[in-house]
Protein backbone atom coordinates (compact mmCIF):
# COMPACT_ATOMS: atom_id res chain seq x y z
CA UNK A 1 0.00 0.00 0.00
CA UNK A 2 1.21 3.47 -0.85
CA UNK A 3 2.15 5.89 1.92
CA UNK A 4 -0.60 8.53 1.81
CA UNK A 5 -0.45 12.06 3.20
CA UNK A 6 -3.30 14.53 3.20
CA UNK A 7 -3.07 18.30 2.78
CA UNK A 8 -6.02 20.58 3.29
CA UNK A 9 -6.66 24.32 3.09
CA UNK A 10 -9.58 25.98 4.82
CA UNK A 11 -11.15 29.25 5.95
CA UNK A 12 -14.03 27.59 7.74
CA UNK A 13 -14.16 24.00 8.93
CA UNK A 14 -15.47 21.92 6.02
CA UNK A 15 -12.10 20.97 4.52
CA UNK A 16 -10.80 19.75 7.87
CA UNK A 17 -13.89 17.59 8.36
CA UNK A 18 -13.39 16.08 4.91
CA UNK A 19 -9.63 15.57 5.33
CA UNK A 20 -10.15 13.83 8.69
CA UNK A 21 -12.91 11.67 7.25
CA UNK A 22 -10.62 10.56 4.41
CA UNK A 23 -7.80 9.92 6.88
CA UNK A 24 -9.97 7.70 9.04
CA UNK A 25 -11.22 5.72 6.06
CA UNK A 26 -7.74 5.24 4.59
CA UNK A 27 -6.03 4.61 7.93
CA UNK A 28 -3.83 7.68 7.63
CA UNK A 29 -2.45 8.89 11.00
CA UNK A 30 -3.58 12.26 12.34
CA UNK A 31 0.09 13.34 12.15
CA UNK A 32 -0.03 12.85 8.39
CA UNK A 33 -2.86 15.33 7.85
CA UNK A 34 -1.63 18.92 7.34
CA UNK A 35 -3.50 22.22 7.43
CA UNK A 36 -1.65 24.55 5.06
CA UNK A 37 -3.89 27.50 5.94
CA UNK A 38 -2.76 27.39 9.57
CA UNK A 39 0.89 26.34 9.14
CA UNK A 40 3.38 27.16 6.43
CA UNK A 41 4.56 23.91 4.92
CA UNK A 42 6.97 22.88 2.18
CA UNK A 43 6.37 19.61 0.37
CA UNK A 44 10.00 18.75 1.13
CA UNK A 45 9.01 18.46 4.79
CA UNK A 46 6.73 15.52 4.09
CA UNK A 47 7.45 12.09 2.72
CA UNK A 48 4.69 10.50 0.72
CA UNK A 49 3.99 8.23 -2.21
CA UNK A 50 0.51 9.58 -2.80
CA UNK A 51 -0.71 13.04 -1.81
CA UNK A 52 -4.39 13.91 -1.38
CA UNK A 53 -5.10 17.64 -1.58
CA UNK A 54 -8.43 18.88 -0.22
CA UNK A 55 -9.25 22.46 -1.19
CA UNK A 56 -12.35 24.64 -1.13
CA UNK A 57 -13.05 26.87 -4.12
CA UNK A 58 -13.18 30.57 -3.28
CA UNK A 59 -14.22 32.30 -6.49
CA UNK A 60 -13.98 31.04 -10.09
CA UNK A 61 -10.75 29.08 -10.43
CA UNK A 62 -9.47 30.47 -7.13
CA UNK A 63 -7.57 28.43 -4.59
CA UNK A 64 -7.72 29.06 -0.89
CA UNK A 65 -4.62 31.17 -0.16
CA UNK A 66 -2.90 28.59 2.07
CA UNK A 67 -3.06 26.01 -0.73
CA UNK A 68 -1.75 28.49 -3.27
CA UNK A 69 1.23 29.34 -1.04
CA UNK A 70 1.92 25.68 -0.36
CA UNK A 71 1.95 24.82 -4.06
CA UNK A 72 4.03 27.78 -5.16
CA UNK A 73 6.56 27.87 -2.31
CA UNK A 74 7.26 24.13 -2.25
CA UNK A 75 10.15 22.52 -4.03
CA UNK A 76 8.56 19.63 -5.91
CA UNK A 77 11.74 18.21 -7.44
CA UNK A 78 11.93 15.33 -4.95
CA UNK A 79 8.37 14.28 -5.78
CA UNK A 80 8.66 13.92 -9.54
CA UNK A 81 6.81 10.82 -10.73
CA UNK A 82 4.70 10.52 -7.56
CA UNK A 83 0.92 10.58 -7.63
CA UNK A 84 -1.80 12.80 -6.21
CA UNK A 85 -5.57 13.19 -5.93
CA UNK A 86 -7.44 16.47 -5.86
CA UNK A 87 -10.64 17.00 -3.89
CA UNK A 88 -12.26 20.35 -4.63
CA UNK A 89 -15.15 21.58 -2.56
CA UNK A 90 -17.82 24.16 -3.11
CA UNK A 91 -21.35 24.78 -4.21
CA UNK A 92 -22.04 22.30 -6.98
CA UNK A 93 -25.78 21.78 -6.81
CA UNK A 94 -27.26 24.31 -9.21
CA UNK A 95 -24.00 25.29 -10.89
CA UNK A 96 -24.00 24.76 -14.67
CA UNK A 97 -20.38 23.73 -14.79
CA UNK A 98 -18.06 22.33 -12.14
CA UNK A 99 -15.09 23.15 -14.34
CA UNK A 100 -14.13 26.36 -12.57
CA UNK A 101 -13.16 24.76 -9.28
CA UNK A 102 -9.89 24.64 -7.36
CA UNK A 103 -8.87 21.17 -8.58
CA UNK A 104 -8.16 22.28 -12.12
CA UNK A 105 -5.47 24.67 -10.89
CA UNK A 106 -3.93 22.08 -8.55
CA UNK A 107 -3.90 19.53 -11.35
CA UNK A 108 -2.27 21.84 -13.92
CA UNK A 109 0.30 23.04 -11.42
CA UNK A 110 1.36 19.64 -10.11
CA UNK A 111 1.41 18.12 -13.59
CA UNK A 112 3.89 20.81 -14.55
CA UNK A 113 6.02 19.83 -11.55
CA UNK A 114 6.09 16.23 -12.79
CA UNK A 115 3.50 14.65 -10.49
CA UNK A 116 0.64 12.57 -11.89
CA UNK A 117 -3.00 12.55 -10.92
CA UNK A 118 -3.87 8.88 -10.46
CA UNK A 119 -7.57 9.20 -9.53
CA UNK A 120 -10.42 11.18 -10.97
CA UNK A 121 -10.98 14.60 -9.42
CA UNK A 122 -13.65 14.73 -6.75
CA UNK A 123 -15.89 17.80 -6.98
CA UNK A 124 -17.54 17.61 -3.60
CA UNK A 125 -20.60 19.59 -2.68
CA UNK A 126 -19.92 21.13 0.73
CA UNK A 127 -22.64 23.80 0.86
CA UNK A 128 -24.71 23.86 3.00
CA UNK A 129 -23.41 20.47 4.15
CA UNK A 130 -20.83 17.96 2.95
CA UNK A 131 -22.18 15.28 0.61
CA UNK A 132 -20.60 12.30 2.36
CA UNK A 133 -22.31 9.77 0.07
CA UNK A 134 -20.31 11.06 -2.93
CA UNK A 135 -17.13 11.08 -0.84
CA UNK A 136 -17.75 7.46 0.20
CA UNK A 137 -18.24 6.38 -3.42
CA UNK A 138 -15.08 8.17 -4.54
CA UNK A 139 -13.03 6.54 -1.78
CA UNK A 140 -14.39 3.10 -2.56
CA UNK A 141 -13.79 3.48 -6.29
CA UNK A 142 -10.27 4.87 -5.99
CA UNK A 143 -8.81 3.49 -2.75
CA UNK A 144 -10.45 0.09 -2.37
CA UNK A 145 -7.30 -1.53 -0.98
CA UNK A 146 -6.75 1.19 1.61
CA UNK A 147 -10.21 1.31 3.16
CA UNK A 148 -10.93 -0.16 6.58
Ligand SMILES: Cc1cc2nc3c(=O)[nH]c(=O)nc-3n(C[C@H](O)[C@H](O)[C@H](O)COP(=O)(O)O)c2cc1C
Nearest residue numbers: 010011012013014015056057058059060090091126
Ligand atom coordinates in the same frame (compact mmCIF):
# COMPACT_ATOMS: atom_id res chain seq x y z
C1 LIG B 1 -16.43 34.20 -0.12
C2 LIG B 1 -16.75 32.81 -0.62
C3 LIG B 1 -16.57 32.53 -1.98
C4 LIG B 1 -16.88 31.26 -2.48
N1 LIG B 1 -16.73 31.00 -3.81
C5 LIG B 1 -17.09 29.80 -4.31
C6 LIG B 1 -17.00 29.53 -5.71
O1 LIG B 1 -16.62 30.39 -6.51
N2 LIG B 1 -17.37 28.32 -6.18
C7 LIG B 1 -17.83 27.34 -5.33
O2 LIG B 1 -18.16 26.26 -5.81
N3 LIG B 1 -17.91 27.55 -3.98
C8 LIG B 1 -17.56 28.75 -3.46
N4 LIG B 1 -17.65 28.98 -2.11
C9 LIG B 1 -18.06 27.89 -1.22
C10 LIG B 1 -16.88 27.27 -0.44
O3 LIG B 1 -15.98 26.61 -1.32
C11 LIG B 1 -17.45 26.28 0.56
O4 LIG B 1 -18.24 27.00 1.50
C12 LIG B 1 -16.41 25.44 1.29
O5 LIG B 1 -17.09 24.38 1.94
C13 LIG B 1 -15.61 26.21 2.32
O6 LIG B 1 -14.66 25.34 2.92
P1 LIG B 1 -13.98 25.68 4.34
O7 LIG B 1 -15.10 25.75 5.34
O8 LIG B 1 -13.07 24.54 4.61
O9 LIG B 1 -13.24 26.97 4.19
C14 LIG B 1 -17.35 30.23 -1.60
C15 LIG B 1 -17.51 30.53 -0.22
C16 LIG B 1 -17.22 31.80 0.27
C17 LIG B 1 -17.43 32.08 1.73
